[in-house]
Amino acid sequence: MTKKKHKEAQQAQSFRIKFPRRKDGEMFGRIVEILGNERMRVFCEDKVYRLGRVRGKIKKRVWMRQGDLVLISSWDWETQTAGKLGKCEIFWRYRANEIAWLERNRKVPEILDINNIPL
Template identity: 65%
Template sequence: SAMAYGSLMSGIALANAGLGIVHGLASSLGGLFEIPHGVACGTLLAESTKMNITQLQKIDYAGKKGLLKYAMVGALLAGKEGYENVDVSYYCSILIETLEKWTNDLNIDRLGKYGITIKEVDKIVKKAGLKKQAKRGKSRGPYIPPVITRVKFPNTRIGEMFARVVDIYGSERMGVFCQDGEHRIGRIRGKIKKRVWIRKGDLVVISPWDWETKVWYYNQRSR
């Protein structure tokens, strides 16, 4: 159950943050060479992060925002409490050093083990570029980035938790299988029941009623 929950959290994180250069290259590598996707992502992460930070340092406002995010991750890994007055340059370096250390400590295979050499770089980059162009399509006009919807996480301090809709009963009521392993009856809040549609299989956030511990109401859908 812990592994399943971890997988769920990572999926939600990817849905909110989107994918970057690591997955873009790993996808092409997997199509050209017999390299596991996880190995490709793991071995590229430190170098890709270093390259991203280097390029962001050349950009003005947008680059500073990106660098601050990287620095906040570095500060988190370094055990710093709070993000006020973060030394961006220092903690970006900490992030890169930490990722490089993890790569070495975990003994993640390098690309050379799978026959990938410097001579293959142009082919890999071309493959990644062709994939991006194919997604755009020749007759669909310029590429428009997808809108990423933020997902609300449960506020555990007030008893909120994730639940999966397993049955629809009507009258804004549904059967839900909750994160704690219990089956309950949920109800959509009146103020949002006409703003969203709930279907069987949807992931939702539920909250307890003060006067009833066995009946929960739907708080927000997480797709």
């Protein structure tokens, strides 16, 4: 028997969207600047800039870029002090199809629109 020379038609795969758990301090954020050493400046939905650190579990698996929509977990034990940013952990990056679904269903706050973020 010979192999089929054409690709199988890909079926539409269903996917689950991860939402922030508000009671655990999770929220949406947008990467504004990459600082290096797995650290990024993140603009969060509560209109605060934070220093985000990529979680160790996804550090080498998921690559982050400027403008990506991410889920963050703010650190309660480290708050923002004079001249320093508050800190958070980045634990999820949304893919393009997930972002399209979130925007189509109006789940992302308008403050996180890439054109509205003040630099």
